[in-house]
Amino acid sequence: QVQLVESGGGLVQPGGSLRLSCAASGSIFSINVMGWYRQAPGNQRELVAGITSGGSTNYADSVKGRFTISRDNAKNTVYLQMNSLKPEDTADYYCNLKYFGMDYWGKGTLVTVSS
Numbered sequence: 695q696v697q698l699v700e701s702g703g704g705l706v707q708p709g710g711s712l713r714l715s716c717a718a719s720g721s722i723f724s725i726n727v728m729g730w731y732r733q734a735p736g737n738q739r740e741l742v743a744g745i746t747s748g749g750s751t752n753y754a755d756s757v758k759g760r761f762t763i764s765r766d767n768a769k770n771t772v773y774l775q776m777n778s779l780k781p782e783d784t785a786d787y788y789c790n791l792k793y794f795g796m797d798y799w800g801k802g803t804l805v806t807v808s809s
Contacts, residue, residue: 696720696798698789703803710807711777716789716800718770726793728765728772732785732805739788743774779807
């Protein structure tokens with residue numbers, strides 16, 4: 695059974711930074727895609743950034759140049775460095791793991807950007 699545990703959310707002022715982490719445990723195939731999604735109240739869940747086990751990345755246009763996704767394959771951990779945060783980045787952020795057509799989700803961590 696796969697488990698994903700996020701950490702690093704919190705309250706930050708506009709222009710500030712946060713780093714999210716997500717540790718995956720269980721039976722995980724080495725070739726996979728890990729990513730971060732977010733969901734603000736009243737909105738659909740959207741992809742923020744993804745990274746393959748080979749290191750290829752993709753980002754939502756709204757976060758390009760501000761967010762950086764990375765991973766440590768040895769630790770089955772994915773990170774999201776978020777800089778120049780804006781109030782519109784406020785959302786619950788969810789970690790995601792995909793392989794063999796399966797989707798696994800963490801419980802989410804809240805990021806609030808407010809002065």
